[in-house]
Amino acid sequence: MSLVTQSYPKTSWRRFKSSAFRVSTLAALLFVIAPALWLVLGVVVRAVPHWQWSVLTTLSQGTSGGLENALVGTLVIMGGVLVLAGSVGVLAGIHLAELAHVRKNGRPSGTIFRLAIDVLSGFPSIVLGYVGYVALCVGLHWGFSLLPALLILSMMVVPYIAKSTESALRQVPTNYREGAEALGMPVGYALRKVVLKSALPGIVTGLLIALAVAGGETAPLLYTAGATNSLPSFALLHHPVAYLTYYVWTDYNQPTAEAHVVSYDAALILVVMVLTLLVVSRVIVTRTQRHSESYR
Amino acid sequence: MDESRKTDISPDEIESVLEVLDPDSNRPRDIIQTDGLNLRFGETSILSGVNMNFPRGTITALIGPTGSGKSTFLRTLNRMNDKVRGFRHEGDVKLEGRSIWGADQDLLDIRRRVGMLFQRPNPFPMSIKDNVVAGVKAHGIAKGKQLDVVAETRLREVGLWDAVKDRLNDSPYRLSGGQQQLLCLARALAVGPEVLLLDEPTSALDPLSTESVETLMRTLTPALTLIVVTHNLGQARRVSDNTMFFYEGRLVEHGPTKSLFDQPREADTARYVNGLMG
Numbered sequence A: 001m002s003l004v005t006q007s008y009p010k011t012s013w014r015r016f017k018s019s020a021f022r023v024s025t026l027a028a029l030l031f032v033i034a035p036a037l038w039l040v041l042g043v044v045v046r047a048v049p050h051w052q053w054s055v056l057t058t059l060s061q062g063t064s065g066g067l068e069n070a071l072v073g074t075l076v077i078m079g080g081v082l083v084l085a086g087s088v089g090v091l092a093g094i095h096l097a098e099l100a101h102v103r104k105n106g107r108p109s110g111t112i113f114r115l116a117i118d119v120l121s122g123f124p125s126i127v128l129g130y131v132g133y134v135a136l137c138v139g140l141h142w143g144f145s146l147l148p149a150l151l152i153l154s155m156m157v158v159p160y161i162a163k164s165t166e167s168a169l170r171q172v173p174t175n176y177r178e179g180a181e182a183l184g185m186p187v188g189y190a191l192r193k194v195v196l197k198s199a200l201p202g203i204v205t206g207l208l209i210a211l212a213v214a215g216g217e218t219a220p221l222l223y224t225a226g227a228t229n230s231l232p233s234f235a236l237l238h239h240p241v242a243y244l245t246y247y248v249w250t251d252y253n254q255p256t257a258e259a260h261v262v263s264y265d266a267a268l269i270l271v272v273m274v275l276t277l278l279v280v281s282r283v284i285v286t287r288t289q290r291h292s293e294s295y296r
Numbered sequence B: 001m002d003e004s005r006k007t008d009i010s011p012d013e014i015e016s017v018l019e020v021l022d023p024d025s026n027r028p029r030d031i032i033q034t035d036g037l038n039l040r041f042g043e044t045s046i047l048s049g050v051n052m053n054f055p056r057g058t059i060t061a062l063i064g065p066t067g068s069g070k071s072t073f074l075r076t077l078n079r080m081n082d083k084v085r086g087f088r089h090e091g092d093v094k095l096e097g098r099s100i101w102g103a104d105q106d107l108l109d110i111r112r113r114v115g116m117l118f119q120r121p122n123p124f125p126m127s128i129k130d131n132v133v134a135g136v137k138a139h140g141i142a143k144g145k146q147l148d149v150v151a152e153t154r155l156r157e158v159g160l161w162d163a164v165k166d167r168l169n170d171s172p173y174r175l176s177g178g179q180q181q182l183l184c185l186a187r188a189l190a191v192g193p194e195v196l197l198l199d200e201p202t203s204a205l206d207p208l209s210t211e212s213v214e215t216l217m218r219t220l221t222p223a224l225t226l227i228v229v230t231h232n233l234g235q236a237r238r239v240s241d242n243t244m245f246f247y248e249g250r251l252v253e254h255g256p257t258k259s260l261f262d263q264p265r266e267a268d269t270a271r272y273v274n275g276l277m278g
Helices: A002-050 A067-100 A111-122 A125-139 A146-170 A174-182 A186-215 A219-224 A243-250 A258-290 B003-007 B011-021 B069-074 B107-112 B128-138 B143-156 B160-166 B177-190 B207-220 B235-240 B259-262 B267-273
Strands: B030-041 B042-056 B061-063 B087-095 B114-117 B197-199 B225-229 B241-249 B249-255
Touching: A002 A258, A067 A111, A067 A146, A067 A186, A067 A243, A067 A258, A111 A146, A111 B107, A125 A146, A125 A219, A146 A186, A174 A186, A174 B177, A186 A243, A186 A258, A186 B128, A219 A243, A243 A258, B003 B128, B030 B225, B042 B069, B042 B225, B042 B241, B042 B249, B061 B069, B069 B197, B069 B225, B069 B241, B087 B241, B107 B114, B114 B177, B128 B143, B128 B177, B143 B160, B143 B177, B160 B177, B177 B207, B207 B225, B207 B235, B225 B235, B235 B259, B241 B259, B241 B267, B249 B259, B249 B267, B259 B267
Parallel strands: B061 B225, B061 B241, B114 B197, B197 B225
Antiparallel strands: B030 B042, B030 B087, B241 B249
């Protein structure tokens, strides 16, 4: 009997803890959602009233004019990073998850590789940008151009891609691998058809972060890509490349209202690009995961 | 008088002619043999001194308490242990008289010939049809329209066709656990194995699904040779021709299932099959 009466205060204490926990998780969620909404709305509210579609089809004239050159430049940079950093990062992740740990002597391998990745991801982007400027643009006489920009941005995002690829591959159930092995599937075939497929959501997430960084970085690009009011020439060297964040940053610092409009337009285009990327990646993931264990 | 000189045909030639006439005449009666097989992980001995023959077309049950080494033994037969860290073996396993570790052997072909079904159903994250033909595609055995035929044949073989014929492109994870296991069986059968290793194939299934898997196992012989690890003594009695009893890293006793259960020679076997141990 005494046990029963004692349990009542405990119950209310448990309920209090439960709701306190719930409230704090909600608060944390708001803490993430509020600034995101604020930023997106801030950009939309300032850019949309003055929006003109001609922005997408006219070249920049510094603090006025359109953003065609910057839009194309950003797309070229993002595409280049996707190809360069994407292939290096995914291959590195596959190595770490699938190949590095089967060493015969039983010692952990891939340690140096992992350390290098951590070091790389810890560098401030402006330092990498400056290194790129000194070593590539000046040292190798490449000038402000596409290749040094791609190399430096790729150095920044390869760690994300490699890490997310590795952890996605490690989460693939052993069941799948054993099933594939037991059928006599060649290792590479099983990797492509079974393992990578179920690791795809994680890999796509890594690539998405990489693309968002490639589209949104400013500092390393100032040092490597330079700036220009003309369209990218697709030459890898000696030709500066325009990009949207440059105009967001420089035109916002100008005193004229005209320049501010360009700045907000560039920001809006970037926001729309990132949101589109998110949607596209979700579509890819749901399409490829419709036969997965978690989807049902 | 020497036969070969009289007919001017060498014994080798006669052999080869006979082989052409009857490809089975020369095949060993036992499809798998183990010779003095010792298995260890690092310094820990898992199993020692296993000499065993598995006659073609029979079902052999591997029984024994957890940790007795029977699963390790099973997984050695298609070299699933090779990649496990610290795994070492002494002695030999022969598939149709040839060492499975021989330099002339192709690991992938051994795994095709010696298939495996696991404790938990493990369909791949692809459609039901793609699951059945996954191995077939990987080995390039069939392609295009042939794959549909393979899928239907194997699904019929395991009795799953009527249940899934209208949703071949669905996710396999919408099937029940028992159906998933039958799907995995269809997938294993599709590559045309000679031996099937089953590692507690029904321990995650309900009694009805268990029964359908057991019935299937019976129909698969004598075309296939089955070796099944089971903790279910009733299952061993129901389906197997021969039984091997493992205990503390040794093969304690083996023989025809009925005599092993009814007149065990060893005291440990008697205690185990009578439910006094394990």
